[in-house]
Amino acid sequence: MFSHLIRYYSQVYFKNKSNIIWTFLFPFAYITIIFFALSGLMEPEASLQEEPIKIAIISADSQEESDLIDYLDYFSANAILEDGELQIIEKNNSVDKEIYLIYHQTDEAKAREMIKNKQINAIVEAKNPITIKDSQGLGDVKMGILTQFLDGYETNRKLTISLEHQYEAKYSNVDVLDYFSQEELASKTFEEISTEMEAKIDAEISDEILAVIESQTDVFEEQADSDSTNPALIYFFAAIGYLAFYPISAGSYTVEHIIANQSERGKRNSVSGVTKTKMFFASFLPLFIIQAFFSWLIYHYVGLLGVSLGHRQVQIVSLMILGNLAALLTGSALATLLPFQKNLRTALGIGIPLFFGFTSGMMIHHIAILISDNFPILHKINPVGIVSRGLYVLYSDSNLVRFFDAIKFLGIYILVFLVITLYGLRKNSYERL
Amino acid sequence: MNKNFEIEVVDLVKKYKELVAVDHLNLSVYENEIFGLLGPNGSGKSTLINCILALLRYDQGKVYIFGEEMTATSFKIKQKIGYVPQDIAVYEELTVQENIDYFCGLYIFDKHQRKQHVDEAIDFTGLDKFRKFVPSKLSGGLLRRLNLACGIAHKPKLIFLDEPTVAVDPQSRNRILEGIEDLRKQGSTIVYTTHYMEEVEMLCDRLVILDQGQVLVTGSSEEIISNSSLAQSIDVVIFDLTDSVLNILEQEPEISHLTYQDAKLSFKTNSNRYTLLDLLNLLEEHNLKPVSVSSEKPTLNDVFLEITGKELKDNV
Numbered sequence: 001m002f003s004h005l006i007r008y009y010s011q012v013y014f015k016n017k018s019n020i021i022w023t024f025l026f027p028f029a030y031i032t033i034i035f036f037a038l039s040g041l042m043e044p045e046a047s048l049q050e051e052p053i054k055i056a057i058i059s060a061d062s063q064e065e066s067d068l069i070d071y072l073d074y075f076s077a078n079a080i081l082e083d084g085e086l087q088i089i090e091k092n093n094s095v096d097k098e099i100y101l102i103y104h105q106t107d108e109a110k111a112r113e114m115i116k117n118k119q120i121n122a123i124v125e126a127k128n129p130i131t132i133k134d135s136q137g138l139g140d141v142k143m144g145i146l147t148q149f150l151d152g153y154e155t156n157r158k159l160t161i162s163l164e165h166q167y168e169a170k171y172s173n174v175d176v177l178d179y180f181s182q183e184e185l186a187s188k189t190f191e192e193i194s195t196e197m198e199a200k201i202d203a204e205i206s207d208e209i210l211a212v213i214e215s216q217t218d219v220f221e222e223q224a225d226s227d228s229t230n231p232a233l234i235y236f237f238a239a240i241g242y243l244a245f246y247p248i249s250a251g252s253y254t255v256e257h258i259i260a261n262q263s264e265r266g267k268r269n270s271v272s273g274v275t276k277t278k279m280f281f282a283s284f285l286p287l288f289i290i291q292a293f294f295s296w297l298i299y300h301y302v303g304l305l306g307v308s309l310g311h312r313q314v315q316i317v318s319l320m321i322l323g324n325l326a327a328l329l330t331g332s333a334l335a336t337l338l339p340f341q342k343n344l345r346t347a348l349g350i351g352i353p354l355f356f357g358f359t360s361g362m363m364i365h366h367i368a369i370l371i372s373d374n375f376p377i378l379h380k381i382n383p384v385g386i387v388s389r390g391l392y393v394l395y396s397d398s399n400l401v402r403f404f405d406a407i408k409f410l411g412i413y414i415l416v417f418l419v420i421t422l423y424g425l426r427k428n429s430y431e432r433l
Numbered sequence: 434m435n436k437n438f439e440i441e442v443v444d445l446v447k448k449y450k451e452l453v454a455v456d457h458l459n460l461s462v463y464e465n466e467i468f469g470l471l472g473p474n475g476s477g478k479s480t481l482i483n484c485i486l487a488l489l490r491y492d493q494g495k496v497y498i499f500g501e502e503m504t505a506t507s508f509k510i511k512q513k514i515g516y517v518p519q520d521i522a523v524y525e526e527l528t529v530q531e532n533i534d535y536f537c538g539l540y541i542f543d544k545h546q547r548k549q550h551v552d553e554a555i556d557f558t559g560l561d562k563f564r565k566f567v568p569s570k571l572s573g574g575l576l577r578r579l580n581l582a583c584g585i586a587h588k589p590k591l592i593f594l595d596e597p598t599v600a601v602d603p604q605s606r607n608r609i610l611e612g613i614e615d616l617r618k619q620g621s622t623i624v625y626t627t628h629y630m631e632e633v634e635m636l637c638d639r640l641v642i643l644d645q646g647q648v649l650v651t652g653s654s655e656e657i658i659s660n661s662s663l664a665q666s667i668d669v670v671i672f673d674l675t676d677s678v679l680n681i682l683e684q685e686p687e688i689s690h691l692t693y694q695d696a697k698l699s700f701k702t703n704s705n706r707y708t709l710l711d712l713l714n715l716l717e718e719h720n721l722k723p724v725s726v727s728s729e730k731p732t733l734n735d736v737f738l739e740i741t742g743k744e745l746k747d748n749v
């Protein structure tokens with residue numbers, strides 16, 4: 001029975017010419033076009049080591065400012081304005097570190113003047129939270145990196161605060177017996193005990209802090225390296241994210257032919273003794289498998305074009321497939337929600353991926369930051385964004401922590417739309433046909 | 434609810450916003466009969482069928498099929514039903530044979546048995562030459578036949594046909610009508626919707642005439658016609674009609690509108706009680722020989738016209 005349905009539903013889908021064009025040919029055409037459009041883009045943005053990002057730091061709070069500078073000093077250099085140009089102040093201890101950023105401390109008015117004169121790329125205000133007040137001459141990639149740097153600082157700040165709390169907590173209910181044996185206690189003076197214990201606790205905590213900071217700088221260095229090798233990659237990630245989430249209309253298709261108020265054949269299918277859920281899965285499954293296969297093909301096609309997405313093939317392809325699943329279920333849910341608005345559905349099928357693409361920063365990188373600041377939920381559940389960010393962290397991170405963090409929300413998205421679809425299918429009779 | 438009825442519709446009301454498409458409608462269909470739903474465009478035939486099949490939600494009333502209440506999830510009942518919708522409902526991407534096989538496969542799971550059923554349906558609708566055609570390559574009439582084949586291939590116990598012969602040429606139409614007769618012989622009950630009264634007169638054991646969602650009359654077509662107060666008109670060309678015969682006819686209570694002019698005798702009679710045969714006997718008694726005789730029986734259309742003041746047929 002089920003195999004009977006699967007056999008015919010896959011035939012029906014694959015014999016339809018427009019499905020073949022839109023589901024299968026379009027993605028390859030799109031990737032090819034993006035590739036050629038971007039191959040021009042690969043050149044102009046110089047790498048970070050050759051041309052670090054120049055910023056002015058302004059501040060109302062000197063504590064914030066010195067904290068920020070302490071953090072930036074791991075990979076940045078201080079500079080002063082001389083003869084209308086930023087000149088790095090040589091520090092003895094900075095001989096062998098890589099410089100990704102040059103900063104100059106000044107006030108807001110002067111900073112604005114400098115940005116007008118193109119002496120700096122951005123104005124950063126040291127406050128809580130840290131903000132980019134203005135920018136110029138930064139490509140999307142470098143803008144993204146700068147944001148990442150500053151995000152890292154914010155994360156650090158939160159960690160530091162929590163460590164401080166821990167520190168306080170440790171001190172407030174410390175147990176001497178954790179640090180000294182009874183014999184030691186008996187043999188030492190009170191003075192000795194208290195100074196030794198303080199030293200021990202400090203050492204414990206500063207180890208933790210060091211570990212955190214080190215892990216952060218590792219990440220930055222990796223990101224900085226990878227981005228400087230191929231800045232156009234971010235656009236590729238976005239394009240693939242968009243493509244993964246593209247097959248929405250295909251998803252609608254799986255529902256249209258089994259619901260009575262959407263098509264004549266839906267009427268006929270509805271009067272049969274077979275449940276719609278069964279028909280839906282029989283229709284959905286072959287389509288999903290083929291989509292997944294095509295995602296795999298796209299991955300290899302991109303490789304053939306000479307663009308490496310990184311070595312984590314399994315995770316990359318799984319991520320794309322999850323994107324497919326999200327798109328197909330969006331389509332099927334739409335079909336159950338808007339049975340009579342076929343034209344609207346078609347428009348949404350095109351519009352939704354574009355909308356998610358746009359808000360994920362596919363066209364203008366800055367939008368992504370704007371969205372994540374103002375509509376954090378949208379930023380988190382945006383499937384296109386999740387896939388392209390996922391590709392990005394798979395490429396840049398040494399571990400999979402951020403990857404799993406991203407796909408968690410994709411999982412939620414998929415679940416929600418699956419539930420809507422199944423619920424919509426359960427409606428069995430209609431107001432009108 | 435009566436167990437002897439194959440379908441029973443009780444006080445069904447279906448509204449589309451303000452418009453009442455089915456209006457407190459009752460009807461019953463017996464097992465193994467061909468039941469006609471006759472009515473002009475927009476009278477609610479398709480709406481009624483869609484309500485019976487639980488495709489549409491209705492505002493009031495109950496529908497029983499095989500003695501059980503029919504709902505959208507009565508899969509056991511649905512398993513025994515065949516439905517031919519008014520509009521073509523097939524997969525454009527599949528061939529004639531594949532379409533029939535697909536729909537048949539929703540009911541018949543055994544491959545071997547299904548193949549036989551599909552072949553029979555193809556034969557029944559005369560689509561053998563077109564097995565490998567996709568619907569877009571079929572003419573309108575052939576498409577109708579495919580639509581029919583998809584609904585009946587699984588040999589359902591109860592079949593709903595919503596205007597299956599629209600746009601089909603007379604030859605194929607006769608074949609389809611014969612086929613429907615065969616289906617009934619094989620044990621199926623058939624609900625047949627049409628606005629061609631000739632088909633209903635020819636095919637149906639019983640019928641209802643619908644208008645504006647209401648049942649106007651119900652019964653066999655003979656019953657419906659004879660129960661109406663409509664008259665048969667009789668025209669006779671005869672040259673030497675005597676006054677005495679004319680007098681006898683004038684006295685006859687069943688006769689009205691009697692005229693005799695230019696050798697043409699015309700009158701109307703209630704079809705049951707004074708027939709053409711009675712007239713011919715009378716003429717023979719008086720040694721009179723008519724030149725020609727013609728009579729016109731009332732049709733379902735006349736009945737409909739009489740009840741509603743409208744024509745049943747649209748201007749096709």
Ligand SMILES: Nc1ncnc2c1ncn2[C@@H]1O[C@H](COP(=O)(O)OP(=O)(O)OP(=O)(O)O)[C@@H](O)[C@H]1O
Nearest residue numbers: 432433449454472473474475476477478479480481
């Ligand atoms: N989806 C709908 N929304 C609103 N009104 C409808 C809808 N479908 C049908 N109607 C109205 O309900 C009435 C009955 O329509 P229905 O299709 O049942 O008639 P029908 O007897 O099948 O006519 P036909 O011979 O043309 O097929 C008509 O007045 C029609 O306009």
Ligand SMILES: [Mg+2]
Nearest residue numbers: 478479480519
């Ligand atoms: Mg109709």
